Amino acid sequence: MMRALVCNNHQISLHTLAALPEPREGEALLKIRQAGICNTDLELIAGMYGFSGIPGHEFVAEVEQGPPHLIGKRVVGEINIACGGCDFCQRGIPSQCRNRRTVGIRQHPGAFADYLALTVQNLHVIPDTVTDDQAVFIEPLAAALQVTELAHISPDNRIGVIGLGKLGLLIVQVLQLTGADVIGITRRESQKRLLDKWGISAAAYAEIPAESLHVVVDCTGQAQGFEDALRLIEPRGTLILKSTYHDLPRADLTQLVVREINVIGSRCGPFESAIRLLKQGLVDVTALIEARYPFDSIIEALERAAQPGALKVLLDF
């Protein structure tokens, strides 16, 4: 028996399922210790992608069945389950596997359940010095690191980050580590307090001159965010898109041509790098914890996570 949040036809409910997942060949059975709620979960539950099943893809777990050297270890798991055979797998880019399933998102059950079966090669053992509260941020921190994985950030760049939610607040920290001049673009007091704590500049959008930044990272997920970001980038600058968009921006692509701007889309990132930064204490993730709920209160936790400006809501199993 296990508890699981099941989403069906835009309806969610906490079920008790009779059977645990059956690990297939190459998979381990994971007992979830903690999970985090991501905006993607809220979108899936709201029915944006016709999702049904068990959502959840940010988690810390203990290996219950699997290879002997992993039994009892605390692990996190990469969410893209690659086929191993397509051109992207062969090029060493399994996160873009053409036949991928994605934990809690596409064709694979998620982590809002007591147990999860997952390919062993997706697992990363967590060092003892990294707590569960930190480790649950490894997946989004890796996504933040995908910015520097795909874009060359110079230490003398002026960088603005727009959309300072859970992901944006990780991205400003990662970018600050490059030595660049990072500006968190916000008017919200709670976000400014965090930036201040980390020694990162804050500015309101209207305070930043047009065409004045080398790099802008758009984490807003809104059409307006894209337009705002585009306005701030100087010629030959880089616009990094970090969120899927809720709507279709009417993008002034002529601006990209005239100013010769480089736009880089970026998605899932390197887990081992995220683990290293947490181990070295270089990123403050626990400051992003908004609230924590026992898993039995997941419905309430999801409501909390959906409130405007809410940061990370955790689920303890």
Next chain:
Amino acid sequence: MMRALVCNNHQISLHTLAALPEPREGEALLKIRQAGICNTDLELIAGMYGFSGIPGHEFVAEVEQGPPHLIGKRVVGEINIACGGCDFCQRGIPSQCRNRRTVGIRQHPGAFADYLALTVQNLHVIPDTVTDDQAVFIEPLAAALQVTELAHISPDNRIGVIGLGKLGLLIVQVLQLTGADVIGITRRESQKRLLDKWGISAAAYAEIPAESLHVVVDCTGQAQGFEDALRLIEPRGTLILKSTYHDLPRADLTQLVVREINVIGSRCGPFESAIRLLKQGLVDVTALIEARYPFDSIIEALERAAQPGALKVLLDF
């Protein structure tokens, strides 16, 4: 006295002006020998940018007044007149000068006139082995080369070029020189004949599988072209935007994020590289000449250039 095409309030007419342009300090006086009609000229004349003045920015000229070593030389001219003082000029990117004027486009008279005054540092002497008919393509060929100036093209890339007008047909030739597998995306027989002549593959849009190309260059200038191009690019691929857009695409930017696509806007390019390619006979520009008119027939020439599928229309002075 000189002849000049003057555009005023969306009206164009061929005038005889009493005075020649007065070269200012650092400028040469150029006597135009030949000019080419670009789509941008047609857009300016159609009133798209509130333009008034003398259009025209593709030309071959002879230096009539200026530094002694240039007198009598055949030259072409870069179109961006840079201030020399802004951050982009100081970084060696005068084409993105923040205070630039642009020949025949912004705050500087163009080449659809017998004479033009232009900064000496914008001039490039044409080698004797390059004819006027070739040299008049140096400006657009340089713009085509800006693709490889800004994007890294690998010899094993599969590249599609969509929108095979005057510029697209230069871009396929430049890309072919990299050794990449270049596909001109078209159904038009006249374009296919040129591709065939150059040994470049042609395919109809519908024949190309989705997400199958490493690089797509969009020269359509149409919102639909952007959407079409986006569909063809594989994950981690590059979408190069080469035309200003007539309309505002409702861009599915989520696709950029999920597939981690890199979009690169690109504008004016390196003149010396274009001259080298013409000198070495590596690009066939004269095949793009659709028609030629004496300058006195410029109104008729502009009508011809505006016909669908028209290639380069030249003006002989």
